[in-house]
Amino acid sequence: MGKASGLPFPFSRSTSFLKPRPGAFFYLLMHFVDEIRLHAKAGDGGRGCVAFLREKYRPHGGPSGGDGGEGGSVIFRADPQLTTLIDLSAQKHLRADKGENGRGKDQHGKNGEDLVIRVPLGTIVRDIETGELLSDLNVRYAEVIVAKGGRGGKGNAFFTSSTNRAPRFAQPGTPGEERRLLLELRLLADVGLVGFPNAGKSTLISVVSAAKPRIADFPFTTLTPHLGVVRYSDERSFVMADVPGLIEGAHEGQGLGIRFLKHLSRTSMLVHLLDISDLTRDPWHDYEIINNELACFEDGLEQRAQLVVVTKIDLPMTLERLPEVQAQFAERGVPLLAISAVTREGVPAVMHEIVRTLDQQRAHTASLIVSPPAESAQWA
Ligand SMILES: Nc1nc2c(ncn2[C@@H]2O[C@H](COP(=O)(O)OP(=O)(O)OP(=O)(O)O)[C@@H](O)[C@H]2O)c(=O)[nH]1
Ligand SMILES: [Mg+2]
Incomplete structure (x- = not known):
């Protein structure tokens, strides 16, 4: 269980979040149902x-x-x-x-x-x-x-x-x-996760749904998209899609390219995950790179309802830097949410915000149906 293996193994199987929390909903660990x-x-x-x-x-x-x-x-x-x-x-x-x-x-x-x-x-x-x-x-x-x-x-x-x-x-x-x-x-992917490799997309989906994509601290761990059903409450669930990470030039074929973005183009909203723990990188620049790749894939995709979420706030450098980054984004009119998939801090708030945004979207957009991965929860 070295550093390279990512989160400690029992973490992804933990059932602690089956317990209701005061004033919050609780997630259920379950098999993916399609x-x-x-x-x-x-x-x-x-x-x-x-x-x-x-x-x-x-x-x-x-x-x-x-x-x-x-x-x-x-x-x-x-x-x-x-x-x-x-x-x-x-x-x-x-x-x-x-x-x-x-x-x-x-x-x-x-x-x-x-x-x-x-x-x-x-x-x-x-x-x-x-x-x-x-x-x-x-x-x-x-x-x-x-x-x-x-x-x-x-x-x-x-x-x-x-x-x-x-x-x-x-x-x-x-x-x-x-x-x-x-x-x-025919699965309706309501929410698409986007971000750089290693941003924590797969970790988040594995915490809030039964999807179990591979997680590791090297880029491009996720090679094919994964879906997870997130149970928000007894009456409400939604489907989240984790797609391989993007890098600058993805639209020109860099990294894994943008071919998987087709799975996101029919989602109602995007959740953009930002890892700010690397002090050598400028978070605003990273944010723009991803949005530029989205725009290059499909005109207007970068305008889709998007929640921007800073990940890994359990890391001291992330926590330390967070207020400054939040101020930097706020100046440009982009509110930031923040989570730790390890401690689950902020995760219920993000799920709540997703449901709120989906409800808003639902009011204007017709449900769009994407072709089914009938046999499994994976989209190749
Ligand atoms: N400390 C900490 N580490 C995290 C958190 N979320 C993810 N990680 C770690 O970050 C690394 C990358 O996580 P992944 O979930 O595989 O990242 P990804 O965005 O799916 O990466 P790709 O599949 O390569 O695009 C792993 O080592 C995770 O254990 C978090 O909230 N806190
Ligand atoms: Mg991944």
Whole structure:
């Protein structure tokens, strides 16, 4: 566990942040979810009833068995408020209500209620057995029946005819559909991390999500982009993308170049990480270099909502220099946040600011869907 190995090994597996903190949210350590398997069972239709009306003064009341109720269906609704499949992982079995059986006196059984499940916009639903694509939920609030409720059986009153005035049979209800489903989410990367190599991008994503990119104190440790789902609160999560570091001239192919920036061009916002611990470097100049590379990749990308965050404030030289750097940036109208991924200081505040910015962005921009890394949490 020398210096080169980066953070001490148990750090990335620490569960200490599972504990709620006073006045703050807490993170959950979890597997990256971009696909999920569910079992859906729609409600069976209710049985039709065999009954005859026998009432005082009505000696020939006749057949009066009512029909069974319809079974409830399992329905998915595309909800733009959700961005990950995490919330669905708690409910592996989705079961809609059965229809009630029909009753005497021509009473129709009550229909079973549909079970409506909210899924993120962009969720693709497949039948695991047949591989059939059931739906691509890419329209806001669109609904699709993934398991249809059974039909209610007819009661004996229905079968009464001139040739059979007293039928002694009724239909059973049909069973509700049952399906094993595979849900895949075309990941929506809400937040992109940018910065020089070694700025601490991978360390941050490994602290706030279950993504485990390699971390080391040499440049270009991260060679391919990684995604992590950050659970901000019970109702709110977002996807963060860690891409390989940029250096001056990246747009001309220096370092790993800018080819990975395509994954950031569809994010709603960027988090720009700045390591100010090297006294030989001018942080403002570094900041401008990265923004220039963003601009060279795509006109306007440098204008995207951006939080600028100083990393490694547990290091004495960073801490010492921070006020001066903050003043330097403030003069130019750029507020700075500061974190230590090691002590977690400032991390909740940054997550809070991300959610606030995403909410603002969401008000004006439509959700954009990026092509799915279906098999893994990595984008090559
Ligand atoms: N002291 C301290 N070290 C940190 C912190 N965050 C990251 N580091 C260290 O900084 C080095 C680089 O961290 P990474 O997370 O790999 O940096 P990166 O930005 O992903 O780098 P590339 O993948 O090369 O672009 C590692 O040795 C980390 O352990 C921090 O908050 N405090
Ligand atoms: Mg990295």
